[in-house]
Amino acid sequence: xxxxxxxxxxxxxxxxxxxxxxxxxxxxxxxxxxxxxxxxxxxxxxxxxxxxxxxxxxxxxxxxxxxxxxxxxxxxxxxxxxxxxxxxxxxxxxxxxxxxxxxxxxxxxxxxxxxxxxxxxxxxxxxxxxxxxxxxxxxxxxxxxxxxxxxxxxxxxxxxxxxxxxxxxxxxxxxxxxxxxxxxxxxxxxxxxxxxxxxxxxxxxxxxxxxxxxxxxxxxxxxxxxxxxxxxxxxx
Amino acid sequence: xxxxxxxxxxxxxxxxxxxxxxxxxxxxxxxxxxxxxxxxxxxxxxxxxxxxxxxxxxxxxxxxxxxxxxxxxxxxxxxxxxxxxxxxxxxxxxxxxxxxxxxxxxxxxxxxxxxxxxxxxxxxxxxxxxxxxxxxxxxxxxxxxxxxxxxxxxxxxxxxxxxxxxxxxxxxxxxxxxxxxxxxxxxxxxxxxxxxxxxxxxxxxxxxxxxxxxxxxxxxxxxxxxxxxxxxxxxxxxxxxxxxxxxxxxxxxxxxxxxxxxxxxxxxxxxxxxxxxxxxxxxxxxxxxxxxxxxxxxxxxxxxx
Numbered sequence: 001x002x003x004x005x006x007x008x009x010x011x012x013x014x015x016x017x018x019x020x021x022x023x024x025x026x027x028x029x030x031x032x033x034x035x036x037x038x039x040x041x042x043x044x045x046x047x048x049x050x051x052x053x054x055x056x057x058x059x060x061x062x063x064x065x066x067x068x069x070x071x072x073x074x075x076x077x078x079x080x081x082x083x084x085x086x087x088x089x090x091x092x093x094x095x096x097x098x099x100x101x102x103x104x105x106x107x108x109x110x111x112x113x114x115x116x117x118x119x120x121x122x123x124x125x126x127x128x129x130x131x132x133x134x135x136x137x138x139x140x141x142x143x144x145x146x147x148x149x150x151x152x153x154x155x156x157x158x159x160x161x162x163x164x165x166x167x168x169x170x171x172x173x174x175x176x177x178x179x180x181x182x183x184x185x186x187x188x189x190x191x192x193x194x195x196x197x198x199x200x201x202x203x204x205x206x207x208x209x210x211x212x213x214x215x216x217x218x219x220x221x222x223x224x225x226x227x228x229x230x231x232x233x234x235x236x
Numbered sequence: 237x238x239x240x241x242x243x244x245x246x247x248x249x250x251x252x253x254x255x256x257x258x259x260x261x262x263x264x265x266x267x268x269x270x271x272x273x274x275x276x277x278x279x280x281x282x283x284x285x286x287x288x289x290x291x292x293x294x295x296x297x298x299x300x301x302x303x304x305x306x307x308x309x310x311x312x313x314x315x316x317x318x319x320x321x322x323x324x325x326x327x328x329x330x331x332x333x334x335x336x337x338x339x340x341x342x343x344x345x346x347x348x349x350x351x352x353x354x355x356x357x358x359x360x361x362x363x364x365x366x367x368x369x370x371x372x373x374x375x376x377x378x379x380x381x382x383x384x385x386x387x388x389x390x391x392x393x394x395x396x397x398x399x400x401x402x403x404x405x406x407x408x409x410x411x412x413x414x415x416x417x418x419x420x421x422x423x424x425x426x427x428x429x430x431x432x433x434x435x436x437x438x439x440x441x442x443x444x445x446x447x448x449x450x451x452x453x454x455x456x457x458x459x460x461x462x463x464x465x466x467x468x469x470x471x472x473x474x475x476x477x478x479x480x481x482x483x484x485x486x487x488x489x490x491x492x493x494x495x496x497x498x499x500x501x502x503x504x505x506x507x508x509x510x511x512x513x514x515x516x517x518x519x520x521x522x523x524x525x526x527x528x529x530x531x532x533x534x535x536x537x538x539x540x541x
Contacts, residue, residue, distance in 0.1 A: 122391065139312075140319040141354070210322040218358060223367055229391075232372060 054140045076156045079198040086149045086202065094155020097162050100126045101226075104165050105122065105233055126225065131155060134218045138207065141215055147205035154219070157199040164191035165230050172235055182229060192227040196220060245337050247514040269496055294448020307310075318353040318432065327356055333440040336474035351432040360405050362465050363442055366511060404505055405442065408498075409434035415494065419486055428482055441474045441502075449509060460510065468506045472499045527538055 053061065069092050102123035135150040141151075168184045199219050207215045307315060332346035340346075371393050409431065416428040429437075448467035452460050474500055483491040 021247075068373065095365040105439075137319070137354070137358075140316050142316065142319075152343060210324070214321070214326060214354060221358075226363075228369055 005175075033035065057223050065092060067089075069096070072156055072161055076159050076198050077119050078202040082158065086145070086153070089149045089152035091148070091152060094120060094131075094152065094158070097158045098124060101127070101158065101162050101165055104162075105229055106171060126229075127155075127158065130222045130225070134222055137218055138203070138215045139233065143206045143215060144206060150206075151201065153199055153202045154222070157195045157202075158226065160191040160194040160198070161188075161230060164188050164227075166232075168230060168233065168234075172233075188227050188231045192223055195223045199223075259331050292409070312479065313441070318351070320350070321352040322353055326352070327368050328442055329355055329445050333443055333468065333474050336470065336477050338477055341478055341481055343437060347433060348437055351436040353435070354519060356405055356442075357437055359439050359446070360401045361398070363446055363449070364394060364401050366446055367397040367401075368394040370449050370453055385514070398509070400505075401442070404501075405435060405438050408501055409438050412494075412498070416482060428489055436476050437475065441471045444470045445509060446508065464506055464510050468503055471506075474489065475502065477500070 012191050025208075065198060068088065068090060072090075074095055102120045105123050106120045131151050131154040134154060135147055138150055139147070164187050171180060171183055174180060196219065202218060203219065204212055204216065264475055276357075329346045329352075342349075368391075372390060375390070401508050413429070413431045413434045448463050451463050454460070476495055479495060479498065483494055486494075
């Protein structure tokens with residue numbers, strides 16, 4: 001009696017098979033090891049957006065914005081069809097460019113109020129109201145670009161003309177003459193074409209195809225006026 | 237329009253007048269395909285035709301079904317309806333204003349009672365900037381010939397030119413429209429034009445001045461007068477041919493006065509744009525009072541044109 005009880009308590013022996021003897025043969029644990037942590041996996045880079053930009057240093061904030069502006073400058077200088085300017089629009093770049101351009105175009109002499117070149121405020125107003133008018137025109141014609149995206153693109157595409165202004169001011173330090181004028185004319189024409197090509201690459205797709213020319217012509221006029229202001233600039 | 241109307245049957249004239257009164261109606265059914273926007277842009281050869289009846293009208297789908305629902309004055313869609321033009325339509329209208337023909341009413345034939353604000357606005361802007369640029373260039377060229385003239389980029393010209401031209405294109409059509417509305421009771425059949433159609437006619441008629449102003453850079457006086465006369469003739473003819481069917485039924489005196497006032501105002505604008513001959517003055521301080529090629533700014537130093 002005791003012998004039979006003992007033999008039933010031991011599975012897998014050579015004695016006749018007990019009730020749950022084959023359980024150990026179902027060796028799940030040998031084929032597929034069940035291992036690992038039973039914890040919620042932590043994401044390795046959690047950025048706490050809600051509080052960290054307030055706590056970070058000023059240098060970080062400024063550098064981040066400057067990098068974004070610089071990236072867009074690169075997109076303008078090498079225009080190809082991309083959405084970067086449209087997706088992450090910002091108005092810092094246009095502001096910097098407009099202020100630089102207006103400062104350089106400002107006439108220095110005080111006596112020629114009536115017959116001189118544009119003042120700082122005039123350039124500022126022309127650039128911003130020109131950009132707003134072109135944006136309104138584009139939207140009224142049925143374009144599917146938002147107001148600030150269009151302002152952003154138009155403002156950033158002034159970059160080649162600002163570079164042209166810098167070059168013109170440097171060239172004007174040399175002695176005046178027809179060669180001087182020819183160099184300035186050439187530089188302004190090249191930069192004007194560059195601006196038009198850059199802005200067309202970004203803006204043309206937002207208009208229906210039978211109205212593209214109607215939307216591009218005001219852009220052409222806008223940059224033509226700015227180029228004219230740059231070309232006729234004479235230091236007093 | 238006068239000769240063709242005398243030859244036409246009475247019912248055709250009724251039809252065109254009916255069209256004038258209800259611009260949304262469709263007169264003929266051409267084989268126009270509806271684009272997704274519901275417009276048909278068909279280039280029509282309108283040489284010697286009877287008038288509006290034989291041309292294929294733009295069959296607007298909504299006009300067929302109901303009266304077009306005008307959006308409210310404060311919504312964006314209201315203003316969007318004034319910019320509902322395609323590139324080819326704008327170019328067609330510009331061509332129509334450059335070549336006015338006696339039988340062809342600009343409003344009926346080119347605008348087809350669908351005025352737009354794109355053309356007038358940007359033509360005026362272009363004209364203002366071209367005036368300022370060529371004024372500057374005139375000074376540069378003059379300085380080349382005579383180094384005593386003091387050169388300066390006269391930037392205030394842009395402001396003056398812009399304000400003058402925009403006021404002309406808005407206030408004169410307003411006065412004209414008001415006058416025609418006031419005289420409406422005299423005319424039985426032909427309805428007057430809407431305000432926007434008048435603005436449109438005036439705006440497109442200014443287009444011919446843009447190449448003229450550029451051509452005025454050539455410093456040959458008789459050539460400048462020739463170009464000026466040609467531009468004024470084309471522009472005023474376009475206006476007169478458009479207004480003639482409306483004032484024809486009025487008394488002769490009123491019609492003559494109205495048309496001559498229109499032409500006179502137009503001539504004033506043209507004269508204001510024309511560059512005056514620059515006289516070389518020897519001492520530089522006096523050179524700043526050179527006659528500018530625009531209406532002179534109200535300073536005591538400037539010469540009166």
